[in-house]
Amino acid sequence: MSDKVTSIKIAGLGGMGVLTSTQILAEVFFRQGLDVKKAEVHGMSQRGGSICSDVRFGKKVFSPMVPAGSLDFLVLFQEDQFPLYEADCAPGTLILKPAAIDLAKLENKKALNIAMLGLLSRHLDVPVDVWLEVIREVLPAKLHKVNEAAFELGRKSV
């Protein structure tokens, strides 16, 4: 396996499910047997402020925070948050935005975070079953159907 560390940042506003999607993302790579670290800031999450969290995985990860200019993926739940994270991006950073998804088909708008994970999953080498398994474990049963649909919607988007 290569020593390459993959760095992902998920960004949005408090209440959009940034922390939940980060938890799912980290857990997925934890189950792949990789070293995983995630960094997030609590305390303001439910008060509508800008928030982001980092997930890094690979053979060995040191800093839990993505160093500036070394981001592989930036996942934005709201496009206007981009300027805050511009300095984290490199020329090769793949920036994923909600505009890539047909939001009219998103049954529950609160499932945008999971739809964005679906979009991200297209670029990561993990079987879809692992993603769905973790989503089902992290989210309560009554939310499974809508979020599985959201994940599939994202995964089919380009």
Add this chain to the structure above:
Amino acid sequence: MERQFLMGNEAVALGALHAGAARGTGYPGTPSSEILDVFNQLGGKAEWAPNEKVAAEVALGVSFAGVRAFTTMKHVGLNVAADVLFTAAYSGVDGALVFIVADDPGLASSQNEQDTRRYAVAAGVPLVEPSDSQEAYDFTRLAFEISGRWKIPVIVKLTTRVCHSGTIVVPRKPDAGLPEAHFERNIPYHVMVPGHARPAHRRLRQKLAEIAEWNEKEGPNQKVKGSKDLGILVSGVAYQHAREAAPGASLFKVGMSYPLPMRQMLDFAASVDRAFVVEENDPYMADAVRAAGGTIESTPEMYRFGELDVGRVKRILTQDATPEAVPPRGKPPQLCAGCPHTITFEMLKKHNCIVAGDIGCYTLAALQPLAAMDTQICMGASLGVGLGLRHVLPREEAKRVVSVIGDSTFVHSGLTGLAEMTYNVPPTGHVLLILDNATTAMTGQQEHPGTGRLLDHTPANRLDYEKIVRAMNVQNVGVFDPVTQRDGYEAALTQALEKDELTVLIVRRPCILAVARKGVKPATQE
């Protein structure tokens, strides 16, 4: 045992559980708040105390019964508990006593950037500093061992980044065969009158000398072999950044930061061509190395502000003190839409009040667009600061001063301020608003003695603020729901501002987040 993916706070809770801690107690404070809830979920006995001082006293009592105790708090919470820490260092403990203290370099959610390592030196208690969740687990267990072995309180110093980062943890077999609680009378050790404290101070210094020697030989410090050109002396999460910023460098990571393994640190500094200290917050290790006669390049002053990351460590290693790019500002947090606090602050603004505020969600009212809070310093200060202003301001200004405090903060540090208010009464009287949303909202809706529920949300005794206020002989006391009784509330506030009397209004409306939270109904008070 199987590997787990844990946040630092979760790892501390698991470490305390595996160390056989009989009880954990504390007061919520970001970034430490999750530890006790997790400890409870794992089956540990956990409770919220009214404040950090009481929590530390309870934990000390548990340790006097010969078993293991811990207390959790954020860095500024240790200011409140400091009175306990300094003399518990003298008395020592019987079982074990661990202070879990979470610093907040970068001020993600705090009022200052104080460095808890200074407290370890000042009080004379050992301090360990984990750099990730594995060490948060290991060092918590180690702290209990050191505390039990030398009968001394031990601090585990976390930082926001360690508390709230998830990393992999491989737990070990839990401690077994720990003693049962029992009381051993030992008056010279447990009663710190001067005649007992004098020898206790000597015992403390002797313990610290022994621990320093142990730390040199078998402490939780780690050397990473690398180039002779560059050596980095580092502690805490800065270690992780340094490994990435300078992959080829030699590193000496200090795991126990007090007493420092100074001989090893000096040897390390002398073994490389260029030696740097990379540390967050104060230049604590840098000063210590120099005071011990060592030569080391330290972090330029600009890096003591805010937390470190890989990029900043790279800059430190080139001694780059040119101005850093100012990161763009995101959308600041604000009071939730529909938050009952908003009504109070709109009212205070309308009446042109001078608002002595306090710590909680409602502190967000100081920011735009409300900008309706004039002071905020520490837990409970709304009362004292408001009274100070009332005492000396010209009459027409003094009459506009209002103190505003939340329910959890009132229980934490407002009761003594209320005693002051009814004792040293300003000529214009005073007005106190207790914003009772029936939870510790800011830190994640924890219970407290005023909610009528214990940490695990089961029923408990509930403080009755009206009775407390009346018992302290406040002339005018009112209780209002700011939403359903807005007019009555405003009339009472207007009247209070006109009178030269003492008024306390209890503004009661549950936090909308707590109401929405599954399984927890707001306590309705009659």
